[in-house]
Amino acid sequence: MIAYIKGNLTYIQDDSIIVEVQGLGYEIHCANPFAFQSFLNTEVIIHTYHYVREDSQMLYGFKNTDEKYLFTKLISVSGIGPKGALAILASVDVAGFAGAIEREDDKFLTSFPGIGKKTARQIILDLKGKLTGALSVSAETDDDTSGAHVPETQLAEAKEALQALGYTDREIKGVMPKLQQETINNTDEAVKKALALLIK
Structure with a gap:
């Protein structure tokens, strides 16, 4: 198992990065x-x-061990593959996702592409009680934490609005990490903040 790679980040693509290590x-x-x-x-x-x-080998990368841990747990759930797990990680903070599982928030889980009610229930069944103790972040379930990050439903709606305005997935993915750190109270505000980041 390759636990991590340390090297020079040489290229960024739509769905991957290239890290050079001793000429490789x-x-x-x-x-x-x-x-x-x-x-x-x-x-x-x-x-x-x-x-x-049997037919492929791929490396998946993460900014921290919490993201990696959540990824490994997600792909252990029936009906979720690596692409589905990455799609979840692309638009959610780890603590928020773990909190949704503890709350058994089906509506939140089914907001992700490819996650229906059956898969959402499977996620809850398989992962409830198994994430919060293993993660270094605190999986708060309080709604009062909305000021720290954009609520995930608003984030998803903002992404749809940006796509409707003609922005590419690449452009949208580029601003999402910064947008998630903003203090936002509604979808309109999320879209305005995202547009401001895209114009920069």
Whole structure:
């Protein structure tokens, strides 16, 4: 198992990054490749999961061990593969997702592409009580924490609005990490903040 890769971040693609280590370029698939934009051409440490199947081998990369742990747990759930797990990680903070599972929030879980009610219930059944103790972040379930991050339903609605305005997935993924750190109270405000970040 390749636990992490330390090397020079040489290239960022729509769904992956390239990290060069002693002349070898490792392609690492990530939820938000453009979240690493500020580290381009510098040395980075990327936590990785080496996914091996009979017909393929792929490296998946994460900014921290919490994201990696959540990814490994998600792909253990029936009906969720690596692409589905990355799609979840692309638009949610780890603590928020763990909190939703503890609350058994079906509506929140089914807001992700490819997650229906059956899969949402399977996620809750398989992962409830197994995340919060293992993660270094606190999985708060209080709604009063909305000021710290954009609520996930508003984030999803903002992404849809940006797509309707003609922005590409690449452009939207590039601003999502910054948008998640903003203090936002409604979807309109989320869209306005995202547009401001896209114009910069």
